[in-house]
Amino acid sequence: xxxxxSLVKTFGLKPVLRGLNLHLEAGDFVALLGPNGxxxxxxxxxxxxLARPSLGEVRLAGHRLPGEAAAVRRILGVVSHQPLLYGDLxxxxxxxxxxxxxxxxxxxxxxxxxxxxxxxxxxxxxxxxEYSRGMQQRLAIGRAVLHDxxxxxxxxxxxxxxxxxxxxxxxxLRQVAGRGRTVLMTSHDxxxxxxxxxxxxxxxxxxxxxxxxxxxxxWDDLPALYRAVARG
Amino acid sequence: xxxxxxxxxxxxxxxxxxxxxxxxxxxxxxxxxxAMLVFALLVLLIFNFALELDVRTRSTITAGVLWVTFVFAGxxxxxxxxxxxxxxxxxxxxxxxxxxxxxxFFGKAGANLAFLWIVVAVVLPVYSLLYNTNLFVPGLLGxxxxxxxxxxxxxxxxxAMAVQARTRDVLLPILLFPVVLPVLIPAVKASxxxxxxxxxxxxxxxxxxxxxxxxxxxxxAWWVFDFVVEE
Numbered sequence: 001x002x003x004x005x006s007l008v009k010t011f012g013l014k015p016v017l018r019g020l021n022l023h024l025e026a027g028d029f030v031a032l033l034g035p036n037g038x039x040x041x042x043x044x045x046x047x048x049x050l051a052r053p054s055l056g057e058v059r060l061a062g063h064r065l066p067g068e069a070a071a072v073r074r075i076l077g078v079v080s081h082q083p084l085l086y087g088d089l090x091x092x093x094x095x096x097x098x099x100x101x102x103x104x105x106x107x108x109x110x111x112x113x114x115x116x117x118x119x120x121x122x123x124x125x126x127x128x129x130e131y132s133r134g135m136q137q138r139l140a141i142g143r144a145v146l147h148d149x150x151x152x153x154x155x156x157x158x159x160x161x162x163x164x165x166x167x168x169x170x171x172x173l174r175q176v177a178g179r180g181r182t183v184l185m186t187s188h189d190x191x192x193x194x195x196x197x198x199x200x201x202x203x204x205x206x207x208x209x210x211x212x213x214x215x216x217x218x219w220d221d222l223p224a225l226y227r228a229v230a231r232g
Numbered sequence: 233x234x235x236x237x238x239x240x241x242x243x244x245x246x247x248x249x250x251x252x253x254x255x256x257x258x259x260x261x262x263x264x265x266x267a268m269l270v271f272a273l274l275v276l277l278i279f280n281f282a283l284e285l286d287v288r289t290r291s292t293i294t295a296g297v298l299w300v301t302f303v304f305a306g307x308x309x310x311x312x313x314x315x316x317x318x319x320x321x322x323x324x325x326x327x328x329x330x331x332x333x334x335x336x337f338f339g340k341a342g343a344n345l346a347f348l349w350i351v352v353a354v355v356l357p358v359y360s361l362l363y364n365t366n367l368f369v370p371g372l373l374g375x376x377x378x379x380x381x382x383x384x385x386x387x388x389x390x391x392a393m394a395v396q397a398r399t400r401d402v403l404l405p406i407l408l409f410p411v412v413l414p415v416l417i418p419a420v421k422a423s424x425x426x427x428x429x430x431x432x433x434x435x436x437x438x439x440x441x442x443x444x445x446x447x448x449x450x451x452x453a454w455w456v457f458d459f460v461v462e463e
Contacts, residue, residue, distance in 0.1 A: 050327055052462065074330040082321030084328075088257040100249035101329035103242045127260070143325070 001026045001151060001182040002047065007056035009042055016042050018206030019056070026150070029183040031193035034203035035230050040186040041080075043203070044153050047184070048078045060151055074102075077144035080155045083136040084143065087129030091120050091139050094128060095146060102147040114142040118172055134165025141172050152176060154185035158192060170196060190222050202229045246331040250339020254313065255346065264312045268351050272305035273358060280362045294365055295423035299416060301355055302380065303409075306348050310387040311404050313344055314395040323395070327461060337457040341388040348380050371426045375439065379419030382446040383412055389453040393460045415449065418442040 002024040009017040016039040024030055034040050045051040046058060049069035058065040063072045078084075085094045095114060099107035115121045118138040128136060137157060144152060157173070158166045173196060177183050187193045193200055200222065202210040210229045212218055218225045258264050279297045317323040317340075326336045360367050387408055394403040418438040425435035 048324075048328060050324055050462070070330050070332070073328055076328070078324075078328055080321055080324065082324075084321045084325030086253065086257055086316070086322055087320060088260040089253065093253075093256060097249055097253045098325070098329070100252075101246050101326070101331060103245055 003059040005057045030199045031197035032186045038203045075150040077149035077152045083140040092124040118142040246335035247339045251342045254343030268305045268309045275301045310391040314391040333458045345384045375422045382415035385449040
């Protein structure tokens with residue numbers, strides 16, 4: 001579903017990704033870990049067609065980037081640090097706006113489903129700027145899955161959330177992943193990543209330095225492994 | 233995953249969605265239009281006190297005062313309109329949509345144009361009262377429409393460029409004013425001619441120039457918007 005080969009991304013003369021290879025099958029839930037500045041967000045922005053690769057091959061569901069970006073955007077849902085929502089519009093209006101951008105048929109029914117799913121049905125007519133950070137993040141996930149995408153990219157979705165909001169977000173993430181979608185999530189929270197994902201990839205030095213599948217012996221001692229890999 | 237609709241209708245739907253979104257958000261907050269209107273009226277007032285003019289001189293400066301007002305107030309609106317997209321990462325949300333990115337440009341430009349025309353609709357009668365000048369001259373509104381189209385086209389493009397920078401508030405006027413001069417000069421000349429009662433045939437060249445620059449600016453902005461917004 002996601003196939004990246006020898007991906008290089010440089011900003012000016014500074015290389016961030018140095019020949020990265022990554023492969024995700026349909027239905028995989030992969031957590032991408034790495035220290036600040038490792039290139040996690042850069043990688044996700046390339047996959048989201050928001051940035052161009054300097055070198056290498058990137059394919060999502062067989063569509064090559066950046067050439068077939070429009071086709072990729074149709075099958076992609078993205079949740080980033082920021083909610084990508086308009087504060088002066090209500091939750092319902094935000095979703096209606098994105099439904100029109102994605103030309104969704106039966107948008108009203110889908111919006112009702114989404115608001116129910118993220119638990120914001122009762123606050124649908126409140127302006128988003130009146131929402132807590134946790135509510136905004138839940139609505140951001142609702143926005144990302146509105147068009148029922150095959151691939152989901154989550155860039156540190158738990159950032160800034162308290163314990164309760166994080167737990168609620170985990171429930172929504174599990175619900176989304178449980179529908180057989182392919183998920184790539186970046187995180188700094190090792191335990192939460194280990195709890196949610198079926199595979200963990202550690203990004204260090206611009207490449208995937210270590211890949212770990214659930215059930216492998218090191219899975220239970222992830223913090224120690226992470227420290228060793230991230231230190232290089 | 234849902235089936236994609238026909239390309240043309242998806243494009244128009246996306247343009248309409250962006251315009252609707254900007255108008256609906258502004259209806260709630262009244263931040264952008266409020267600032268533009270207050271600023272435009274202040275500019276008019278300052279000119280009113282700064283320039284004590286006889287009737288004859290007034291007819292030669294009216295067009296200049298009007299266009300300075302539109303341009304200054306418009307720059308404020310262009311800056312704010314794009315800043316809203318940047319604040320919560322909404323620009324990324326727009327760019328992630330599976331539509332031609334020029335639809336986003338036309339949507340943003342359409343909303344910016346609507347805001348500027350509201351400012352024009354308020355400024356013209358206020359100017360008429362303050363300066364005791366009749367602005368309801370046939371053709372003047374047409375020239376204002378043409379001038380504002382070119383101004384907003386290039387302004388929306390440059391605002392999308394400037395919003396990426398930390399100094400976006402300062403950067404936009406510095407980028408915009410020199411680039412938009414080819415639209416402003418024929419707009420001011422044609423407006424002055426119309427207000428002085430010059431026959432249409434005599435200002436025909438300015439109006440043709442205005443139309444030509446409108447076409448050039450709209451096409452260039454449409455063409456390069458995708459590159460401007462991508463990292």
